[in-house]
Amino acid sequence: MEKLKYEKPVISKITAGVPSKFGLPAKQKIISEIDGTKVSDLIEEYGSPLFVFSEKTIRNTVAEARRAFETRYPKVQFAWSYKTNYLNAVVNIFHDEGSWAEVVSGFEFEKALALGVNGSHILFNGPEKSAKDLELAINNNACIHIDHFDELYLLIETARKLNKKARVAIRVNMDTGIYPMWDRFGFNYENGEAWNAINRIMLADKLELIGLHTHIGTYIMAASAYAIAATKLANLFMATHRKFNHWLKYIDLGGGFASKNTLKGAYMPGAETCPSFDEYAEAITNALISSEIPHENLPALFLETGRALIDDAGYLLTTVLANKRSSTGRRNMVIDAGVNLLFTSFWYNLGIHPSQPTSEYMEETTIYGPLCMNIDVIRDAINFPHVKTGDQLVIERVGAYNVTQWMQFITYRPNVIMIDSNGKTRIIKKKESLETFKNSEAKD
Numbered sequence: 348m349e350k351l352k353y354e355k356p357v358i359s360k361i362t363a364g365v366p367s368k369f370g371l372p373a374k375q376k377i378i379s380e381i382d383g384t385k386v387s388d389l390i391e392e393y394g395s396p397l398f399v400f401s402e403k404t405i406r407n408t409v410a411e412a413r414r415a416f417e418t419r420y421p422k423v424q425f426a427w428s429y430k431t432n433y434l435n436a437v438v439n440i441f442h443d444e445g446s447w448a449e450v451v452s453g454f455e456f457e458k459a460l461a462l463g464v465n466g467s468h469i470l471f472n473g474p475e476k477s478a479k480d481l482e483l484a485i486n487n488n489a490c491i492h493i494d495h496f497d498e499l500y501l502l503i504e505t506a507r508k509l510n511k512k513a514r515v516a517i518r519v520n521m522d523t524g525i526y527p528m529w530d531r532f533g534f535n536y537e538n539g540e541a542w543n544a545i546n547r548i549m550l551a552d553k554l555e556l557i558g559l560h561t562h563i564g565t566y567i568m569a570a571s572a573y574a575i576a577a578t579k580l581a582n583l584f585m586a587t588h589r590k591f592n593h594w595l596k597y598i599d600l601g602g603g604f605a606s607k608n609t610l611k612g613a614y615m616p617g618a619e620t621c622p623s624f625d626e627y628a629e630a631i632t633n634a635l636i637s638s639e640i641p642h643e644n645l646p647a648l649f650l651e652t653g654r655a656l657i658d659d660a661g662y663l664l665t666t667v668l669a670n671k672r673s674s675t676g677r678r679n680m681v682i683d684a685g686v687n688l689l690f691t692s693f694w695y696n697l698g699i700h701p702s703q704p705t706s707e708y709m710e711e712t713t714i715y716g717p718l719c720m721n722i723d724v725i726r727d728a729i730n731f732p733h734v735k736t737g738d739q740l741v742i743e744r745v746g747a748y749n750v751t752q753w754m755q756f757i758t759y760r761p762n763v764i765m766i767d768s769n770g771k772t773r774i775i776k777k778k779e780s781l782e783t784f785k786n787s788e789a790k791d
Contacts, residue, residue, distance in 0.1 A: 685716025
């Protein structure tokens with residue numbers, strides 16, 4: 348029998364179910380394995396820190412989302428948001444599950460083509476499309492979502508120069524009751540700008556208007572906002588048909604579905620408050636099938652959700668470097684993963700858990716990363732058990748945006764691995780080394 352480790356005696360106040368600012372007292376969650384593989388074994392083989400993605404979780408989440416929408420609407424097409432996570436191994440899973448590609452730059456467009464995506468299955472969003480980007484999109488028969496009038500005029504000029512017809516949609520911004528309103532992107536619905544853009548496109552001989560697109564915001568907690576957006580796009584859809592006798596092929600509701608992460612400042616945990624796929628699907632499909640659009644002419648419903656499909660599948664394994672006390676006596680912990688790897692730590696109170704049983708004693712703690720910067724704070728306040736140097740922790744729900752917005756700053760970026768559906772692990776992005784930078788920098 349293993350000898351119990353010594354813990355110094357402490358006096359704890361009995362709360363008897365009274366909530367603190369961290370909520371009701373709860374048993375400490377431990378994540379000792381991911382898809383049947385021990386955290387300690389993963390760190391021993393691949394190092395710390397370490398990003399881990401679960402193929403099983405990705406596929407299960409996609410299946411859940413598809414079921415929610417496809418049981419409520421006859422024509423549904425998901426398009427994977429490359430900016431959310433464009434690691435090849437991750438993207439290929441989504442394409443294998445039937446997703447198209449949603450890209451917002453020439454780089455992402457080229458990446459989609461290199462991965463074998465048919466150009467006609469690429470939705471090209473974003474406010475910055477050069478003439479070269481537009482030529483690439485037109486030549487590959489992509490769906491170009493026009494963001495502003497200057498882009499529209501450049502596109503008309505480019506299509507005429509190529510003497511090819513471009514398949515286009517417009518991005519529409521609108522008031523859906525979500526504030527601040529995202530009116531930076533696209534043409535406004537309320538002031539008539541979107542209708543003006545539609546009229547100009549219909550007059551252009553080298554443009555074929557095939558869809559309408561909106562993206563009302565990010566981490567949207569009110570499914571009802573999507574119902575408003577769908578209704579307004581349906582109105583534009585029917586107005587286009589009435590004036591031009593033209594049926595559009597799709598309505599694209601974009602992304603923005605919330606993941607189960609908890610936003611900073613939120614009173615309740617995200618796992619309990621974020622809408623389900625069923626709630627989003629009910630709001631969107633009800634609005635479309637109840638609109639004036641005849642059922643025989645219902646457009647395809649495109650969805651570009653990112654974080655809600657990938658956040659749960661990503662983990663960051665990390666190791667405790669030090670325990671300290673601030674000048675006020677507050678407990679501080681330093682781990683080997685910083686904000687250079689965890690961009691979303693600026694948005695969320697990320698879930699951080701030990702990978703092995705720990706002390707029963709919990710204390711308010713600030714968790715810092717290893718960077719020589721005062722802003723390197725992973726959690727500014729968390730009720731956390733006493734852990735020791737060398738103990739391993741797991742940060743959950745980090746699948747979205749972190750491996751696309753991470754920075755090479757002070758430390759090398761770590762290995763990223765995938766645990767496949769059979770429980771086997773493989774590196775999907777190698778850890779950086781000095782050679783990484785020697786090979787990309789000038790010799791003199």
